[in-house]
Amino acid sequence: MFLKLVSWIAAALLLFMPAVEGPASPEVLAESPDSLSENRIADEILGVGGTKFYIQRPVGDCLHEINAAQFGLSQENTDNFTALQAALDYCAQHPQTKLVINKGTYYFRSADSLDINNCTDLLIDGNDATFIFSSTGYKIFVRNSDCVEIRDLNVDWNWDERPLASVVTIANSDADKNTVDLVFKDAQYCDENSRFAAITQCDPETYTFGAKQSSKEHYLYQDATTVQSVLKIADNTLRVVHNGCMDSFENGETYILRHFVYDGTVFNIRNRSKNVTFDNVHIYGSSGMAFICEDNCSHFQIVNSFIGVNPAYKDTRCVSMCADAIHIVNTDGCFNIANCDISGMGDDAINVHDGLGYVSAVSDNTLTLIASAMRLQEGDVLAFKNEKFENTAYTAKIVSVRALEGITKEVTVENLPAEITEGFVAYSTQCDSSHYVIRDNYFHENRARGLLLQSSHGLCENNRFYKTMAQAIKVVMDIEPTLWQEGTGVDHLVIRGNTFEMCNYSDWGAVIEIGTNLAGKGAQTAVFTNVEISANRFSEIPSVLMKVNNVNGFVFAGNTIDTGDCFEQQASQGTIDFGGYCANVTYTQNTFADSGFLQFKKIAKADNVRVWAQVNSQL
Numbered sequence: 001m002f003l004k005l006v007s008w009i010a011a012a013l014l015l016f017m018p019a020v021e022g023p024a025s026p027e028v029l030a031e032s033p034d035s036l037s038e039n040r041i042a043d044e045i046l047g048v049g050g051t052k053f054y055i056q057r058p059v060g061d062c063l064h065e066i067n068a069a070q071f072g073l074s075q076e077n078t079d080n081f082t083a084l085q086a087a088l089d090y091c092a093q094h095p096q097t098k099l100v101i102n103k104g105t106y107y108f109r110s111a112d113s114l115d116i117n118n119c120t121d122l123l124i125d126g127n128d129a130t131f132i133f134s135s136t137g138y139k140i141f142v143r144n145s146d147c148v149e150i151r152d153l154n155v156d157w158n159w160d161e162r163p164l165a166s167v168v169t170i171a172n173s174d175a176d177k178n179t180v181d182l183v184f185k186d187a188q189y190c191d192e193n194s195r196f197a198a199i200t201q202c203d204p205e206t207y208t209f210g211a212k213q214s215s216k217e218h219y220l221y222q223d224a225t226t227v228q229s230v231l232k233i234a235d236n237t238l239r240v241v242h243n244g245c246m247d248s249f250e251n252g253e254t255y256i257l258r259h260f261v262y263d264g265t266v267f268n269i270r271n272r273s274k275n276v277t278f279d280n281v282h283i284y285g286s287s288g289m290a291f292i293c294e295d296n297c298s299h300f301q302i303v304n305s306f307i308g309v310n311p312a313y314k315d316t317r318c319v320s321m322c323a324d325a326i327h328i329v330n331t332d333g334c335f336n337i338a339n340c341d342i343s344g345m346g347d348d349a350i351n352v353h354d355g356l357g358y359v360s361a362v363s364d365n366t367l368t369l370i371a372s373a374m375r376l377q378e379g380d381v382l383a384f385k386n387e388k389f390e391n392t393a394y395t396a397k398i399v400s401v402r403a404l405e406g407i408t409k410e411v412t413v414e415n416l417p418a419e420i421t422e423g424f425v426a427y428s429t430q431c432d433s434s435h436y437v438i439r440d441n442y443f444h445e446n447r448a449r450g451l452l453l454q455s456s457h458g459l460c461e462n463n464r465f466y467k468t469m470a471q472a473i474k475v476v477m478d479i480e481p482t483l484w485q486e487g488t489g490v491d492h493l494v495i496r497g498n499t500f501e502m503c504n505y506s507d508w509g510a511v512i513e514i515g516t517n518l519a520g521k522g523a524q525t526a527v528f529t530n531v532e533i534s535a536n537r538f539s540e541i542p543s544v545l546m547k548v549n550n551v552n553g554f555v556f557a558g559n560t561i562d563t564g565d566c567f568e569q570q571a572s573q574g575t576i577d578f579g580g581y582c583a584n585v586t587y588t589q590n591t592f593a594d595s596g597f598l599q600f601k602k603i604a605k606a607d608n609v610r611v612w613a614q615v616n617s618q619l
Contacts (some may be wrong), residue, residue, distance in 0.1 A: 085114055473512060
């Protein structure tokens, strides 16, 4: 009876409130398969709303076969860089090649990067071989290439020379003296000369990132004064004098101490490479990320692959990647990530976005941009959003770019519109990381978020999310002027058929979060349109299920929510909050296993009266 009354009141309110115009229907990409040579096949990728694109792969039986051993690749070598690079150079000079790696373990100690450059119709068959890297930096580039596949290959980090991270327990914490003892779970990693990059609270039972409803951490490398001295006082214990950054750490708490963060990447796809496939590739360790896809690459995929701690060392290793698993930025889109197992990272599982530049100063035709990951090249055309983050019609062509201190750039353009002022945001019209599918994957037990989805025309379906430290999925436009600037807006995103269990384990906010951060403030407009979250199952929820801001055209339908009993019961548990600049919301046929007294949990909160009425009239 109570819900019927609420529904009647909400429906009555709608009769007297002006409607907000809905978003335009999204455009649909429908590629046609190119005429393929006998050397290629094409995987058809079906995405959101009829989206269709193709990723081409080489046909091994049609290629000329060589073996990397012919160039000197050997398990006996202390460093195989020169041998493998010679083989890759041969492949660049001889299109339509299959490069075979004999099964075995191969070490790479060179600081240089292996370069797959200007290759066409190349298949690298790893035969379950393992590459072990010892140095930081980019390890393998794929550049200026078309139709490259790497398959059946394992990649690991040389933990014997330099561990990526250690599990430590806090003892003798003294806030008055700014000291703390770190007791190492594995004494072999207790080294007073090791690098202290970041320390994050973890689960004391599983040694995975994030404690239950607690997320203490500090990024030590960002300030040289954080760690003032380190003294080894026992075989398994270091005494640390700090600047107060660890005063909140309590005795008995368990942490993961990373010795690297953004210090390297295994695979970097760039320079307009296209039709690139990684199939059955296992990446067990990196001083930074597993994949960075950037610089207008397109039509790439990671399938049937594993990014996580090497199962053979699960008892002594606590981290796989020290940063993101997969970072996709400033591409031309059309990518597929399917049937992968991704865990143990020091940051997000997948981050998809294009870069922004925050306008900090304007002088004549010169902009001062704070831009950490933005394409800025002579001849590119910039577009602009105003200080409310509304789209504008203003554009300007880049004449020159000069790097200033840190991530600040001086950008000179032709005929800068007079309306562009400090506080505006610029982005390049030359890249668009849209049109993608993320399907049938398992994302689990990593620091930070599962997916950061900040580009358009995305389909995220039939994935399993388990025990992510923070949000399982975050759709965001995020500007921290001195750190990062990500996301130009999202149109047409569907999240369906997924399962979410114990996600947002450390309670960073919500299991799914949609919103904006513009230097600490929210955008004053709807920057996300046509977003659907449907037929998902949510269980074991620590607090808020979902926060939604800045969305016009939102569907939350057919989902099943069970708050469970893993976390302490609280009023906000399993609730849905609609904040500012939301409109045209559909909320229907959602099932709550525990709706509480008078089924209050079925009633979503909303700052806007019309949105409240839209939601609750559909109960």
